[in-house]
Amino acid sequence: MNEQLIRRHFPRASASTLAANRSLPDAKPQRDKAPTLGRAVKGKAQGVGRIIVRFTAFRVRPLDPDNFAGGTKDLIDGLRHSQLIPGDEPWRIKLETEQEKVRSFKEERTEIELIYP
Numbered sequence: 001m002n003e004q005l006i007r008r009h010f011p012r013a014s015a016s017t018l019a020a021n022r023s024l025p026d027a028k029p030q031r032d033k034a035p036t037l038g039r040a041v042k043g044k045a046q047g048v049g050r051i052i053v054r055f056t057a058f059r060v061r062p063l064d065p066d067n068f069a070g071g072t073k074d075l076i077d078g079l080r081h082s083q084l085i086p087g088d089e090p091w092r093i094k095l096e097t098e099q100e101k102v103r104s105f106k107e108e109r110t111e112i113e114l115i116y117p
Contacts, residue, residue, distance in 0.1 A: 009082045024114075028086060049117025051085050054096040056111045062099040069097045075112065084114060 006013060006021055055072050057063070063071070072095070079085045086092055102108060 005083070024084075024116075050092060050094045051117065052094045052096060052113070052115035053079065053085065054098070054113040054115065056113070057097075057099045058102045058107055058109050058111075059099060060102060060105055060108060062101055065097070065099075068099060069095070072097065079112075079114070 003018060003022060006018055010017070053076060055068075055075070057068055062068075076085075076088045076093075076095070080088050
């Protein structure tokens with residue numbers, strides 16, 4: 001991913017964050033240029049695997065599963081607007097949510113993983 005794009009969306013990003021995200025691929029799907037195994041089948045467009053968007057919450061008091069999953073909407077919209085994912089339609093992403101109990105409020109956090117196909 002372009003460092004200038006990261007800095008534009010996250011102006012206060014640390015050097016370690018920039019270094020960790022430099023190798024991210026572009027969010028726009030690329031067509032596979034490999035030859036087909038047989039005759040081409042006519043269709044609208046070539047399918048691209050869905051991006052897995054995984055939210056892991058570490059909480060002292062875990063939320064109800066439906067409350068936690070519903071609370072991710074704004075975060076997913078932010079990922080879409082920052083062009084880290086091409087869209088939030090069900091055929092573009094697979095949403096996974098998990099929660100783990102922690103002992104103190106200092107340990108509370110939410111981790112977001114993007115796994116590209």
